[in-house]
Structures are given as structure tokens and as C-alpha cells.
Amino acid sequence: xxxxxxxxxxxxxxxxxxxxxxxxxxxxxxxxxxxxxxxxxxxxxxxxxxxxxxxxxxxxxxxxxxxxxxxxxxxxxxxxxxxxxxxxxxxxxxxxxxxxxxxxxxxxxxxxxxxxxxxxxxxxxxxxxxxxxxxxxxxxxxxxxxxxxxxxxxxxxxxxxxxxxxxxxxxxxxxxxxxxxxxxxxxxxxxxxxxxxxxxxxxxxxxxxxxxxxxxxxxxxxxxxxxxxx
Amino acid sequence: xxxxxxxxxxxxxxxxxxxxxxxxxxxxxxxxxxxxxxxxxxxxxxxxxxxxxxxxxxxxxxxxxxxxxxxxxxxxxxxxxxxxxxxxxxxxxxxxxxxxxxxxxxxxxxxxxxxxxxxxxxxxxxxxxxxxxxxxxxxxxxxxxxxxxxxxxxxxxxxxxxxxxxxxxxxxxxxxxxxxxxxxxxxxxxxxxxxxxxxxxxxxxxxxxxxxxxxxxxxxxxxxxxxxxxxxxxxxxxxxxxxxxxxxxxxxxxxxxxxxxxxxxxxxxxxxxxxxxxxxxxxxxxxxxxxxxxxxxxxxxxxxxxxxxxxxxxxxxxxxxxxxxxxxxxxxxxxxxxxxxxxxxxxxxxxxxxxxxxxxxxxxxxxxxxxxx
Numbered sequence: 001x002x003x004x005x006x007x008x009x010x011x012x013x014x015x016x017x018x019x020x021x022x023x024x025x026x027x028x029x030x031x032x033x034x035x036x037x038x039x040x041x042x043x044x045x046x047x048x049x050x051x052x053x054x055x056x057x058x059x060x061x062x063x064x065x066x067x068x069x070x071x072x073x074x075x076x077x078x079x080x081x082x083x084x085x086x087x088x089x090x091x092x093x094x095x096x097x098x099x100x101x102x103x104x105x106x107x108x109x110x111x112x113x114x115x116x117x118x119x120x121x122x123x124x125x126x127x128x129x130x131x132x133x134x135x136x137x138x139x140x141x142x143x144x145x146x147x148x149x150x151x152x153x154x155x156x157x158x159x160x161x162x163x164x165x166x167x168x169x170x171x172x173x174x175x176x177x178x179x180x181x182x183x184x185x186x187x188x189x190x191x192x193x194x195x196x197x198x199x200x201x202x203x204x205x206x207x208x209x210x211x212x213x214x215x216x217x218x219x220x221x222x223x224x225x226x227x228x229x230x
Numbered sequence: 231x232x233x234x235x236x237x238x239x240x241x242x243x244x245x246x247x248x249x250x251x252x253x254x255x256x257x258x259x260x261x262x263x264x265x266x267x268x269x270x271x272x273x274x275x276x277x278x279x280x281x282x283x284x285x286x287x288x289x290x291x292x293x294x295x296x297x298x299x300x301x302x303x304x305x306x307x308x309x310x311x312x313x314x315x316x317x318x319x320x321x322x323x324x325x326x327x328x329x330x331x332x333x334x335x336x337x338x339x340x341x342x343x344x345x346x347x348x349x350x351x352x353x354x355x356x357x358x359x360x361x362x363x364x365x366x367x368x369x370x371x372x373x374x375x376x377x378x379x380x381x382x383x384x385x386x387x388x389x390x391x392x393x394x395x396x397x398x399x400x401x402x403x404x405x406x407x408x409x410x411x412x413x414x415x416x417x418x419x420x421x422x423x424x425x426x427x428x429x430x431x432x433x434x435x436x437x438x439x440x441x442x443x444x445x446x447x448x449x450x451x452x453x454x455x456x457x458x459x460x461x462x463x464x465x466x467x468x469x470x471x472x473x474x475x476x477x478x479x480x481x482x483x484x485x486x487x488x489x490x491x492x493x494x495x496x497x498x499x500x501x502x503x504x505x506x507x508x509x510x511x512x513x514x515x516x517x518x519x520x521x522x523x524x525x526x527x528x529x530x531x532x533x534x535x536x537x538x539x540x541x542x543x544x545x546x547x548x549x550x551x552x553x554x555x556x557x558x559x560x561x562x563x564x565x566x567x568x569x570x571x572x573x574x575x576x577x578x579x580x581x582x583x584x585x586x587x588x589x590x591x592x593x594x595x596x597x598x599x600x601x602x603x
Contacts, residue, residue: 073244076245076248077249165234176245176248179245179252
């Protein structure tokens, strides 16, 4: 990294934004920057589709990130202690009868569950997207649905991203600790369970956010007074 | 933040090195080894550990130097495996680790060449971890000037020579002073590199390297009592990255006896404990290995001082083992590689000590090694 790389990353976009803003201002077209008009003009489809894309994209990013972090450590630790492979990849073999019953899941499965949450939300959100002609789509309810799908998707995606990364790092430590001492695996798995609950929270909140959003419906044509009625 | 991307290039090797560390000898295995009656028993016991059958093809009777060489070869094989699988910046880190052995090898070759020894014999006595491609070129040089220029061009240690040693120095100054000058430059460079890596690597490596720097400063001071080394010369050999820098280094430079060395180390709590005499901490005599600072200029004279110096050396080893074990408590950093090599070396020293005691039938001192776990 160069000495002034932070200057480039923060300075250049700021500079461009300031130049564009001043240009608009000084050429008398400052009104062109109109947030309200932008929000009204943008099709709710754009918001909805972007939200669903972000949801599944960020969830898969989080899951993949977590899986590679854990996987690299399982590979390394498994050379000397091959017994850790099954436990960390597929299921944990020992279910302690005394402790509270842990679900038969391993680090990799916890990470992947995060991606599944993203898929579930993607499917649920897609059900809200139905075809409406472009002239009839701009109703208050459709705006709300569009925004709800966007921000809901972003919420779920961000939650799953961070959850996947956290479970992945904990899984990597679990694999190496298991290779050193087999008793440690179940204990560290409990940490991962709490980490993966985060993704579940994201799922719940995402579902709540669109609970009031109806699917896209065409605007009802306003009643026109008949010219024949006096 | 280092946890996010460390595993991309370093995850597999970190798992490997932790697997190696799990194979280090435990207290139980050391106990079994100390109870062996003969070297053959010793070999059988070792075959049950991670060493396996590394002595299987040796004809009896096996000498302790063979055991030491073969054990070192096991470590070298493991290190080369790590090195061949590493990418930047881990490959650079592992390369820095080899420079310490390279310094020893280069000094060995320079000394041998200036005294007209056989090339092959010199190359055979070099430490395998410090071998670099252009080493035989060093043996070809006939006079000092040529040697200096060869060293500057051919070796990876060129920057350390360039900055601190001149051609005239190679001739006049004692070879040990050159070794310590090079080592000081190497330590400071290594520490700067680790700091540039940032994160937990920088933190842990700085702790370990700072102790190494202080240890060398103390050893240089103690070994220079009663020799012709002037205080200015002595001060120039102290690395600047230790916890005793700068006041402790200045005090050590002015010291004339052990008492003043103890006072110089007062500010650092851990070092104070090294000078407590007669306490149960640390073991009386350890394996010296190839410590280059042990005999700086001439011998130490009084045997009482020799015993005390050996005791101090032992306590240094104990503390070093402690710091290296701590490195394994953190994940996603490179210090585990350095610590593993140091711990393995300590284990090889202990094994050699035990084998020596068995071979010479000195069973009363067989427990005077430093165990790692």
C-alpha cells in the first residue's frame, strides 16, 4: 500500500462529488439534485429487485467467507489429527446426555445455514413481486412494498454476512482446538450456536419488515363522472 | 481484523504447524526417556513419539552427535515443508528466520577460509537451515578483500554487512564482534519487518525479539568482563529493540561486575528474577548448544562465575520457552512458526543432553534439561 493510498480512496470520490455539486450549482441547475423526485420516479421494481439481490448476495458472501475460514483450518489440522474431519464437516458425533442437547451440526453446516436463510428470504420476498403495468404501478402501497423489500433484503443480507464470518472464525478455532484436545470441540460449538442465532434474528426481522407490505397491485383507475349524468 | 483474511494464505500452514507442536515431547515422554538404560532403549522410546524411526538405519553404537544431527534433520524437513507451501508474507517471515543460521554459517566459513580449512569440511559443518545457494562461492575467496566483496554480492545477508561491517573490520576485529554486529542488524531488521506486518504478529514477535535482544545484551556484558573489549565497543553491539533500551543498555555498557548488571536489569520485573541466587527457579545446568555469545573474547576465568553464568543461561532458556509457548495462545498470526522452531530446537538440545547422560552414565544430572511441556 502506498503512503498516500488513503488520500486516493477518500480524496478522489469526495473531490468528484464536490466538483459535480458545484457544477450543478453554478450552472443554475441545482434543482436537478432532487431527492424527492428521485424517490418518486424510481420504479418500485428497482428497489425490490435490488433488495432481493443484496439479500441473497450478501448471505452467500457471508456463508462462503465463513466456510473458507473454517475449511482452511480443518485442512491444516486434519493432517496430524484426521479424526477432526468428520466432526467438523458433517456432524458432531458425541451428544452429551448431561448437557443440553446440542443439535448435530458442525461448523461448516452452521455457516451454510446462513446462506439458506438468505434463500428463504429471497423466495418469500419474490412472492411479493407481481406484474403491474408501468403506468399503474406508482401507488402509495407499491412504494411501501418496494422500500420494504429493499431495506428488508439489505438487513437480512448484512446480518447473514456478519453471522457467517463470525461462525467461520469460531469454527476455525474449534477445528484447531479439537485437533489439540478432543474435549474442547463441544464447548466451542456452543459459542458457534450463539453466533448462528444472529442469522436467525436477521431472518425474523426481515420477515417482520415485510409483514405489512402487500404485493404489487395495479392502481385502481379513479372514478370518472359520466358526462351523461346531470 | 486479521482473522478475516489470514486463512486465505496461512490457514493450512497454521494448522500444520499446530499439528507439529502437538507432537512435541511431553513431561511423560521425557520421564520415560530419562529412565532408559542404554541408547538402544532411548531409540525405542523415541520411535513411539512423533520422531518415529528416524534412527532406524543407524548402525550401533549410535553417538549423541548422530542423534542430534538426525533430530535436527527432522526439524529441517518440517521447516522446508512449511517453506515450500508458503506465500508472501509468510515466505518472507520464514526467510527471516533462516538468516540467524545463515549468520552463523557465514562466520564459520569466513573463519575457516581465512585459516585455510577444507571447503567441504566447512560446508558439512554448516547448519542446514542456514544454507543458501551461493555458499560455496564464499569458500573460493582467498583474501579478505575478495571475501568481503563476495559476501556483499552473493549472500542474502548483504544489507547487514553493508551497514555495519567494512572490509577492514573483517581482518582486524575479532570474529565474534562481527557476529554480534551482524546479529544486532538482523534482529532490528526482523523486528521492523514484523512491525510492518502489524496485528498480533507484530505484538507477539516484538515481545519475543525484545527478550532475545536483552538476553544478548546481558550475555555480551557478562562475557566481556576481564577482556580487552572496550565499553564503547561493547555498547555498539547492543540491539536497540529490547526492553532495556535505552537506559538499561547504557547501564550495561558502563557495568564492571555482575552487581551492576543486576542493577541495570532492575526496571524489568522478569529480568530481576534471573539474578536471584539460590532460588529454586530454573535448573542448574542446561545444554549450551552453539551459543555464540558464550565465549566472546577469551574465557571467563573463575569457575564460580562460570557456574553462575550457566545458571543465568538456563533461566534465559526457561523464560524463552515460556514466551514461545505463549505465542500458541493466539490464532491467525505468524509467530507460531517462529515459536515452534525455537521450541523444537530446545527439545533437540534436551534430547541430546539426556542421550549424553545415558551414554556417559551420569544419571545424577540427567534431569538437568529444560522441558517444553
